[in-house]
Amino acid sequence: xxxxxxxxxxxxxxxxxxxxxxxxxxxxxxxxxxxxxxxxxxxxxxxxxxxxxxxxxxxxxxxxxxxxxxxxxxxxxxxxxxxxxxxxxxxxxxxxxxxxxxxxxxxxxxxxxxxxxxxxxxxxxxxxxxxxxxxxxxxxxxxxxxxxxxxxxxxxxxxxxxxxxxxxxxxxxxxxxxxxxxxxxxxxxxxxxxxxxxxxxxxxxxxxxxxxxxxxxxxxxxxxxxxxxxxxxxxxxxxxxxxxxxxxxxxxxxxxxxxxxxxxxxxxxxxxxxxxxxxxxxxxxxxxxxxxxxxxxxxxxxxxx
Amino acid sequence: xxxxxxxxxxxxxxxxxxxxxxxxxxxxxxxxxxxxxxxxxxxxxxxxxxxxxxxxxxxxxxxxxxxxxxxxxxxxxxxxxxxxxxxxxxxxxxxxxxxxxxxxxxxxxxxxxxxxxxxxxxxxxxxxxxxxxxxxxxxxxxxxxxxxxxxxxxxxxxxxxxxxxxxxxxxxxxxxxxxxxxxxxxxxxxxxxxxxxxxxxxxxxxxxxxxxxxxxxxxxxxxxxxxxxxxxxxxxxxxxxxxxxxxxxxxxxxxxxxxxxxxxxxxxxxxxxxxxxxxxxxxxxxxxxxxxxxxxxxxxxxxxxxxxxxxxxxxxxxxxxxxxxxxxxxxxxxxxxxxxxxxxxxxxxxxxxxxxxxxxxxxxxxxxxxxxxxxxxxxxxxxxxxxxx
Numbered sequence: 001x002x003x004x005x006x007x008x009x010x011x012x013x014x015x016x017x018x019x020x021x022x023x024x025x026x027x028x029x030x031x032x033x034x035x036x037x038x039x040x041x042x043x044x045x046x047x048x049x050x051x052x053x054x055x056x057x058x059x060x061x062x063x064x065x066x067x068x069x070x071x072x073x074x075x076x077x078x079x080x081x082x083x084x085x086x087x088x089x090x091x092x093x094x095x096x097x098x099x100x101x102x103x104x105x106x107x108x109x110x111x112x113x114x115x116x117x118x119x120x121x122x123x124x125x126x127x128x129x130x131x132x133x134x135x136x137x138x139x140x141x142x143x144x145x146x147x148x149x150x151x152x153x154x155x156x157x158x159x160x161x162x163x164x165x166x167x168x169x170x171x172x173x174x175x176x177x178x179x180x181x182x183x184x185x186x187x188x189x190x191x192x193x194x195x196x197x198x199x200x201x202x203x204x205x206x207x208x209x210x211x212x213x214x215x216x217x218x219x220x221x222x223x224x225x226x227x228x229x230x231x232x233x234x235x236x237x238x239x240x241x242x243x244x245x246x247x248x249x250x251x252x253x254x255x256x257x258x259x260x261x262x263x264x265x266x267x268x269x270x271x272x273x274x275x276x277x278x279x280x281x282x283x284x285x286x287x288x289x290x291x292x293x294x295x296x297x298x299x300x301x302x303x304x305x
Numbered sequence: 306x307x308x309x310x311x312x313x314x315x316x317x318x319x320x321x322x323x324x325x326x327x328x329x330x331x332x333x334x335x336x337x338x339x340x341x342x343x344x345x346x347x348x349x350x351x352x353x354x355x356x357x358x359x360x361x362x363x364x365x366x367x368x369x370x371x372x373x374x375x376x377x378x379x380x381x382x383x384x385x386x387x388x389x390x391x392x393x394x395x396x397x398x399x400x401x402x403x404x405x406x407x408x409x410x411x412x413x414x415x416x417x418x419x420x421x422x423x424x425x426x427x428x429x430x431x432x433x434x435x436x437x438x439x440x441x442x443x444x445x446x447x448x449x450x451x452x453x454x455x456x457x458x459x460x461x462x463x464x465x466x467x468x469x470x471x472x473x474x475x476x477x478x479x480x481x482x483x484x485x486x487x488x489x490x491x492x493x494x495x496x497x498x499x500x501x502x503x504x505x506x507x508x509x510x511x512x513x514x515x516x517x518x519x520x521x522x523x524x525x526x527x528x529x530x531x532x533x534x535x536x537x538x539x540x541x542x543x544x545x546x547x548x549x550x551x552x553x554x555x556x557x558x559x560x561x562x563x564x565x566x567x568x569x570x571x572x573x574x575x576x577x578x579x580x581x582x583x584x585x586x587x588x589x590x591x592x593x594x595x596x597x598x599x600x601x602x603x604x605x606x607x608x609x610x611x612x613x614x615x616x617x618x619x620x621x622x623x624x625x626x627x628x629x630x631x632x633x634x635x636x637x638x639x640x641x642x643x644x645x646x647x648x649x650x651x652x653x654x655x656x657x658x659x660x661x662x663x664x665x666x667x668x669x670x671x672x673x674x675x676x677x678x679x680x681x682x683x684x685x686x687x688x689x690x691x692x693x694x
Contacts, residue, residue: 003516010508115344117529119562122540129542137515139541142508211540212505213532213562215342221503257509260497269496277474277500 002135007257008250009132013142015249016149020204021226022233022241023156024197030236031173031193034083035091037098039201039226040219041105042078046071046202047209047218048109051118060123067206068199075198079191087190106216117215120206145207152203153242160238169193173236225252228284232291234298243299248284255280331365331618332373334391336384336402336412339376343528345558346404346603347376350426352596353604354401356588357611359595365611366618373397377408379502384408385415392419398625399424401610404527404603406430406449406476410437417441420628422635424614426607431480434654435687440632440694443653445609447575448685449477450484452552455573455659455679456523457488460550465521467492469514469547471534472525473501481525481552487686494519505533511541519547527553532562539566555664557601560671567664567671575655576605576644577662577675585643599672605643612640652691656684 021043028036049070054063078101086097122141129137160166171179172189180186205219212218229248233240260276267275291298335354337347351374358370373395377384384403391397392415400416400423403409409428416423417439425433425444434448460468470485470493472478478498486493495517497510514522522543526534531554538549544566551572560567578589578599588608592600600608613635620634621627638647638655650656661676 003512006512006516007509010512013508014506115340115348117342117562119532121564127539127542127544137542139508139537141540211533211537213529213536215529217341253509256499257513273496273498274474274479277498277504281500281504 002133004254005133006136006138007254009136009138009146010142010257011250011253012246013146013249014253015246016146017204017208017222018225018229018249019153019242019245020149020200020207021222022229022245023153023238024200025226026230026233026236026238026241027169027193027200028197029230031169032083032087032190034086035094035098036083036197037095037223038078038101038105039197040223041102042071042075042198042201043205043208043219043222044109044214044216045074045105046205047120047214048113048118049202050206050209051120051214052113054120060120063120064206068202071202071205072195072199075202076191076195078198079194083194084187084190102220109216115216117213119213120209122210126210141210148207152200156200156238165192225284228288230298231288232298234301237298237300240298240300247287251283251287252280255283259283330369330371331399331614331623332371332395332397333365333614334388334395334397334400335372335374336377336387336391336400336408337374338379338404339374341379343379343404346427346528346601349558349601349604350402350404350607353588353592353600353608354611356592356595357608360587360591361611361615365615366623368618368623377403377405379405379408381405381407381411385411388412389415392416392421397421399614401607401614402426403428406480409433410476413437413439413442422628422631424610426610427603428477429480429654430476431483431685431687432476434652434685435690436692438652438691438693441628443613443635443649444655445613446606446655447657448654448687449480450487451683451685452573452575452659453481453484453523453525454488455661455683456550456552457485459571459573459661459679460485460521460523461488461490463521465489465491465548467494467519468521468523468550469493469495469497469517469519470523471495471497471499471507471510471514473504473530474498475501477527478525482523484552485523489523491520502530505530507534507537508541511537511543514547515541515543521548521550523550523552524554525552529559531555532559535559535563535566535570555662555673556603557599557673558603560664560673561598564671565666568666570664571676572662573659573679574602574662574673575657575659576602577660577673578605579673579675580643580645580660582643582645584641585645588643609640609642609644609647612642613638616640650684650688652685652688652693654685654688656682659683 025039028034046067049067050063053066054060086094126141128140130140132138229244233244259280260272263272263276337350339347375387400421403425404427406428410430420441423442427446429447429449431449470482472481549570555567555572616639617634621630636649638649648656658678659680661679662673663676665674
């Protein structure tokens with residue numbers, strides 16, 4: 001039981017990371033109707049910025065804050081320079097355009113930081129596990145990720161549901177033209193939303209950097225999972241993204257933890273340890289397929305436009 | 306009509322050229338990974354091969370050399386395409402390289418079918434040492450299970466009673482875990498294979514290792530994944546609790562990024578940068594001077610390929626058509642290896658020593674040091690399954 005709790009915490013931590021990515025993705029998709037494959041590049045940039053600034057300032061926290069500002073600026077610049085050309089066009093054009101951005105950013109990072117990748121080292125106090133319950137040990141840094149993501153989720157909720165800018169964002173999601181007609185600068189609003197999405201992606205990247213190290217293309221695999229999350233959660237819904245991210249994180253981790261042992265009961269040890277990882281990574285996609293069949297709008301569909 | 310005549314003339318010239326009496330250059334096709342997160346390995350191999358050619362006056366068997374580098378993109382299906390391209394359209398004399406066992410296994414058939422002499426400088430798929438061995442394929446590295454077998458022996462020496470084994474789910478990962486299990490006398494309390502190459506978060510597996518309460522963990526994670534595994538192992542607070550033993554996880558490429566995290570984590574290797582022989586001293590010193598970094602075992606094995614090819618070409622006076630003689634010359638391995646002595650077993654896999662290496666801090670640098678010889682003149686256990694035709 002204690003072991004199950006520990007594994008669930010691992011799942012929650014993965015879920016938190018996915019939520020950070022999916023929230024930005026779903027905001028941009030839901031409000032701006034833009035498919036942004038380059039979201040993973042912003043995740044990567046967040047990690048590279050954090051590693052660079054942390055090395056320059058000698059402080060993890062200062063590096064992280066500077067990295068957030070830098071990703072915000074890059075995100076807004078990308079919106080102004082590239083994304084504006086894509087609004088109102090077909091989704092396939094979005095895919096093509098943002099895929100081009102992925103290649104662009106990968107090469108840019110290779111030019112600036114070189115191909116070898118970077119390390120964002122944690123302060124040595126973080127290199128330990130804490131006892132969260134009697135007998136349940138959990139890496140302190142992963143706990144920090146869970147707590148700080150929860151704080152970000154709360155902030156995001158307050159921002160979208162309780163502030164004037166959040167009201168405008170929601171209004172823009174339901175009826176773009178009307179918001180524009182009421183004298184709101186919709187262009188600026190879009191730039192802000194895209195910047196917000198970029199910051200969320202950058203935050204995910206920099207929080208994950210000490211665990212996974214910083215390298216070119218690090219955002220591409222995780223982006224697939226983030227898309228799965230917004231499909232399960234319902235496109236445009238932040239609440240849906242949160243629930244779906246937790247679901248996907250838990251299924252992936254708990255599957256990895258228990259399926260191989262389960263399969264050993266009716267397969268040879270060798271076959272089970274080979275098939276186990278393959279099968280557990282299929283679980284998420286089986287869930288996605290099920291959702292698409294029975295609830296194609298996702299678990300929490302955003303209000304229809 | 307004139308066009309047709311011209312075309313015929315051109316065709317004649319093209320078809321006539323291979324009939325030139327003597328081969329003027331030696332063409333080498335080199336396959337490794339030069340892009341993505343594991344490009345550091347491919348670059349180290351290329352650097353070492355180039356350095357080897359420099360040391361040889363840019364010649365092999367006295368003939369000028371042309372090397373065609375191809376990137377396998379870390380994927381078996383790309384590796385086999387590039388291999389076919391090197392054989393069929395570049396018509397290379399030798400193919401050198403291969404980091405990954407799964408890429409090598411996918412590429413083996415075109416190499417063997419075309420009777421192209423191949424020097425594998427890293428990948429050590431167990432099948433290659435056994436049933437898939439070929440008269441045309443040689444390895445300057447090892448068979449996958451030899452290094453972990455040495456780690457298993459060392460764990461016995463340290464009196465480890467139980468162990469948890471973990472590695473990636475592909476050809477080499479399976480061989481490695483088999484390897485430790487073959488020599489380790491204690492109890493194996495868990496055996497995990499993780500998704501490869503995209504799984505980089507090992508939280509679930511590390512929790513599992515903690516719950517299994519072993520006396521030691523054995524891990525095999527080559528390239529960037531090794532950095533991630535060790536980082537997460539330390540972050541989970543396990544470093545002080547359950548010692549880690551490794552194969553191919555800590556090397557000169559990962560060490561500059563792991564730094565303190567890698568201190569005190571032992572591994573086994575057939576080559577360590579401080580091996581006290583002249584060839585090795587020259588290799589390591591010149592590599593550092595030329596590339597401003599330290600070579601890894603990937604590079605050392607690839608550097609040896611230069612000497613091996615050169616010695617064999619000299620023995621047959623550069624006559625590539627005498628395949629049987631060339632094979633025999635390669636089998637003699639009459640060159641100065643950076644490992645000191647070097648000889649092949651009947652399956653063209655080296656019979657060699659395996660050393661215990663440890664991470665030591667020297668000033669601001671972190672280096673790998675030879676601590677002891679774990680096993681001498683080790684031969685892989687698959688050679689009896691090899692029936693060369």
